[in-house]
Amino acid sequence: MPEGDTVWQSARRLHDALAGKVLTRSDLRVPKYATTDLTGRRVLDVTPRGKHFLARIEGGLTLHSHLRMDGSWRVYADSRRWTGGPTHQIRAILGTTDRTAVGYRLPVLELLRTTDEDKAVGHLGPDLLGPDWDPERALVNLLQDPTRPLGEALLDQRNLAGIGNIYKSELCFLLGATPWLPIGALPADRAAQLPAIAKKLLEANRDRPVRNTTGRRGQDLFVYGRAPRPCLRCHTSIRSADQGDGSRERPTYWCPHCQTGPAPNPHRGAPGGTRSRTSRRTTN
Template identity: 50%
Template sequence: MPEGDTVHRAAHRLDAALAGRAVVRSDLRVPSFATVDFAGETIHSVGSRGKHLLMRIGDRVLHTHLKMEGEWRVLRAGQRWPRPAHRARAILETADATAVGFDLGLVEVFPAAEEADRLAYLGPDLLGPDWDAAEAARRLADAPEALAIVALADQRNLAGLGNVLVNEVCFLRGIRPDRPIGEVDLTPTIDLARRVIHANRDRLERTTTGDTRPGRRLWVYGRAGEPCRRCGTRIEHGRFGRNDVELRDTYWCPHCQR
């Protein structure tokens, strides 16, 4: 499931393959931007902000979001695509490589001068150079009644955490996910969230237990009905959200998270 660590790795891989190179062909397969042509323009850099991927090309930005199923792949000339062509939403070709964005949840283009304003609503980026723990705490404290699972996953508070890591952070801190964020000790919780996402920044397989073997990587996420790795109590599952259309799958140990 793409979260901030996944997007950070994707941006790093794309930047290594594309930065400083000229686009020889581009194809954006979304109606609103189908006529955009980057051919002849230089890809200055590829970076991430939380779950958002930003390709700075010429004087514009190609902004994409992976959502649940999206993926960017860097391919050699003539290399077979790993997904069907009809699932490609964005294609950038240089003389050396082809970058293909499959099943992207968002594709848009805007002037580079607007980047800061466009993403100003996001909270501090847990993996970014401008990380600000105090600002993250302030934003979380502004909605004390919000459930912990909801507040920690809200990109307006912290940019980068997704549902998997939020569930795991709640377990590691012993926080019931349906506890109001106003009752949570924010400073150590934010610090742990940052350490967990940094620990997974360069890993292909995300782990919060420290064990990278299949089936051993996570404490609670996706483990409903299975025994807690700490105490043996059965992991519970529920769905919580700000409203009925924003419910997220949630897992917790009723003994370890009180």
């Protein structure tokens, strides 16, 4: 699932291509909207909300979409060949006189009244890249279940919107805690810093073509995707394991030396006790 900065970049491309222009082509390829025609209507704006897209259209309508794991929005000049996938994977086409936006593999696509947008995104917590960002509210949301693993709490978009699996692992590293540490066990000073660190990371990357959390050229991420390579700080081998709430397991990365808290047992792959600072084995 894309991170909030990726959605922000895609929404900006859609906004730049469509906002203020009249639609000359409209094709929503889902059964419910197969006969819907938006041509002749002006696109007012395209706004990201967490990991959701809200394309507001003249006449009080909003086209709501979500990419989930495999979806994408691509923008093409009229002369360019569409390259986002085979034709049968196209779910939406919005065209103007000079640009065409094509939505591929969109698992969520619905047309709402703009006044009903809360039905689609009202459950979300404060948006890390949005005008509604509220760090105090985000922290209260995160801490409401102190027994919940830190990584799961960060991924829950009801707490704060925009963090994906990459930022989950990177934030846990920067906080010095494993993703399996109960969030209530995170020291108060580090918990208080969490919303600000998360916002700083996403804001720093929303305009970058390559995501970077380290500030180092050529070493873009501290732990995500780096197992079993050495930690950039202590040179211990980075570990990886799946983490999830039962609905979906996601690959998770951490340093067993720099991060304190429970972690999967390297032999059984299940969360166990606190990590050993001397172990250099990896979990696959």
